[in-house]
Amino acid sequence: MAPPANRRSGYSRRAQYSSFFGYLAGVLGALIGAVLLILSIRNPELFSGARSAASEVSEPAGSVTAGTRQASRNVFSVLEGYILAGSRYDKLDRELKQAKSDLAEAKAIKAENRRLKRLLQIAEAGPDPVAVTRLTSSTAASSRRFATIGVGRRHGVSDGMPVRSNLGLVGRVLQAGSGSSRVLLVTDTQSLVPVRRAKDDVAAFAQGRGDGTLEVRLISLGINPLKKGDVLVTSGAGGLYRTGIPVAVVESLTADGAKARVLSDPAATDYVIVEPVSSRAAAVPRAQTEPVGEETGPRPNASGKP
Amino acid sequence: MILQPRARARSSAVRRRINRAPSPVLAVGLPWLSVMLGSIAATILVIASAPIMPPLGFLTYLAWRQLRPGLLPIWAGLPLGLVDDLYSGQPFGSAVLLWSIAAIVLDILEARVPWRDFLTEWLVAAAMTTTYVIACLAIANIADASTPLLAIVPQIIASILVYPLVCRMVAMIDRARLVPVVELNK
Numbered sequence: 001m002a003p004p005a006n007r008r009s010g011y012s013r014r015a016q017y018s019s020f021f022g023y024l025a026g027v028l029g030a031l032i033g034a035v036l037l038i039l040s041i042r043n044p045e046l047f048s049g050a051r052s053a054a055s056e057v058s059e060p061a062g063s064v065t066a067g068t069r070q071a072s073r074n075v076f077s078v079l080e081g082y083i084l085a086g087s088r089y090d091k092l093d094r095e096l097k098q099a100k101s102d103l104a105e106a107k108a109i110k111a112e113n114r115r116l117k118r119l120l121q122i123a124e125a126g127p128d129p130v131a132v133t134r135l136t137s138s139t140a141a142s143s144r145r146f147a148t149i150g151v152g153r154r155h156g157v158s159d160g161m162p163v164r165s166n167l168g169l170v171g172r173v174l175q176a177g178s179g180s181s182r183v184l185l186v187t188d189t190q191s192l193v194p195v196r197r198a199k200d201d202v203a204a205f206a207q208g209r210g211d212g213t214l215e216v217r218l219i220s221l222g223i224n225p226l227k228k229g230d231v232l233v234t235s236g237a238g239g240l241y242r243t244g245i246p247v248a249v250v251e252s253l254t255a256d257g258a259k260a261r262v263l264s265d266p267a268a269t270d271y272v273i274v275e276p277v278s279s280r281a282a283a284v285p286r287a288q289t290e291p292v293g294e295e296t297g298p299r300p301n302a303s304g305k306p
Numbered sequence: 307m308i309l310q311p312r313a314r315a316r317s318s319a320v321r322r323r324i325n326r327a328p329s330p331v332l333a334v335g336l337p338w339l340s341v342m343l344g345s346i347a348a349t350i351l352v353i354a355s356a357p358i359m360p361p362l363g364f365l366t367y368l369a370w371r372q373l374r375p376g377l378l379p380i381w382a383g384l385p386l387g388l389v390d391d392l393y394s395g396q397p398f399g400s401a402v403l404l405w406s407i408a409a410i411v412l413d414i415l416e417a418r419v420p421w422r423d424f425l426t427e428w429l430v431a432a433a434m435t436t437t438y439v440i441a442c443l444a445i446a447n448i449a450d451a452s453t454p455l456l457a458i459v460p461q462i463i464a465s466i467l468v469y470p471l472v473c474r475m476v477a478m479i480d481r482a483r484l485v486p487v488v489e490l491n492k
Binding site: 022023025026027028029030032033034035036037038039040041044046047050051054055058061062065069135136137138139140141142143144145146147148185187188189190209210211212262265266267269 | 349358
């Protein structure tokens with residue numbers, strides 16, 4: 001493509017000036033951007049008002065796409081069902097034989113599952129939810145992991161409330177707007193969740209890695225007791241999250257902890273529940289949380305500014 | 307003269323283009339609008355637990371700059387970047403800074419390589435997008451986060467691959483921009 005002729009200013013004073021001032025404005029824009037950036041790094045709360053106003057504006061569109069996301073998943077699964085019907089029949093036939101022998105095993109697992117669930121208190125043991133809503137948008141193009149939910153202060157949501165789905169912890173409310181709120185997802189690198197292993201009380205911190213997995217760091221160093229497949233639940237330390245919300249499952253071990261996969265993938269989550277802030281903050285002895293905070297840098301409740 | 311319904315319909319279809327000019331609002335406003343919509347679309351299309359979505363706002367901005375150089379002024383990065391910052395989740399001001407720099411860099415590159423085909427443009431856009439995504443990560447990490455570089459590799463690849471598609475979309479919008487809709491001398 002040839003360069004447009006009008007960009008050559010030639011001898012025309014007017015054209016020269018307009019070209020010059022164009023560049024000047026461009027450089028000025030970059031400078032303004034740099035100033036804004038420095039301001040926002042110094043004080044992350046500075047532009048949160050504008051942000052929550054903006055998310056209110058895009059909220060209707062987000063709600064629509066939240067519905068479409070769910071519908072489109074269903075459409076795809078229906079189409080897939082038609083296309084794969086024949087091969088699926090063969091597969092099912094093979095699997096049926098296998099399944100019969102697995103059935104006995106499954107019964108044993110079921111009993112164990114019931115026992116574990118009782119241990120975890122997964123099922124409906126939590127407090128009354130503040131609100132049930134959808135995730136309407138997320139910062140999918142940024143390395144930070146924020147999402148927006150369709151409820152805000154109007155619905156009783158306030159900063160710091162845990163957000164979970166029926167599968168597990170999703171994140172916590174970072175900033176409640178009037179009709180929508182920003183949520184810090186657990187996979188963000190600023191999110192630090194105190195967890196423990198579900199079957200015993202091996203305490204650890206789960207920090208986001210920014211790529212959809214969590215870095216689990218054990219509090220007491222020594223021999224790594226974690227194993228692949230261990231389920232981690234919130235320990236309730238620090239008082240931000242209540243005890244026993246499932247968070248992640250251990251995927252691979254590292255030197256001082258593990259890499260874990262989040263149980264509640266936000267992409268597969270239709271509805272999320274906003275829960276009130278746990279009242280255990282006062283009940284947890286200071287000594288239990290204090291040394292941990294010094295050791296791992298950001299405290300769980302001081303972390304996660306936008 | 308009274309026309310039959312079919313003839314009237316045909317003549318109105320013809321008439322829709324004759325003696326009309328493009329709407330100045332659409333001709334000027336659509337590029338700006340499409341970039342803003344790109345910024346918003348990147349956040350509402352998927353709920354992601356990892357950075358996987360290409361920065362659609364930036365890609366649209368880049369596509370407009372490459373397809374129609376000079377249509378968006380050099381300083382367009384300031385207002386458009388502001389909108390992107392509102393939605394992107396980056397520290398506020400990062401898009402304003404990076405988009406403004408991108409416009410200036412692209413202008414210099416265009417003066418250096420005046421004759422180019424799409425492959426050249428794609429290469430330039432790929433280099434700029436890669437730099438942009440890494441710079442965004444660096445800014446986010448300076449501000450607060452500590453995301454590893456490896457986490458954004460899928461996003462960079464997706465951005466490079468999706469760019470031709472964004473260019474097609476921009477070309478379509480560019481056609482729509484100049485459709486004659488305003489009736490002259492009514």
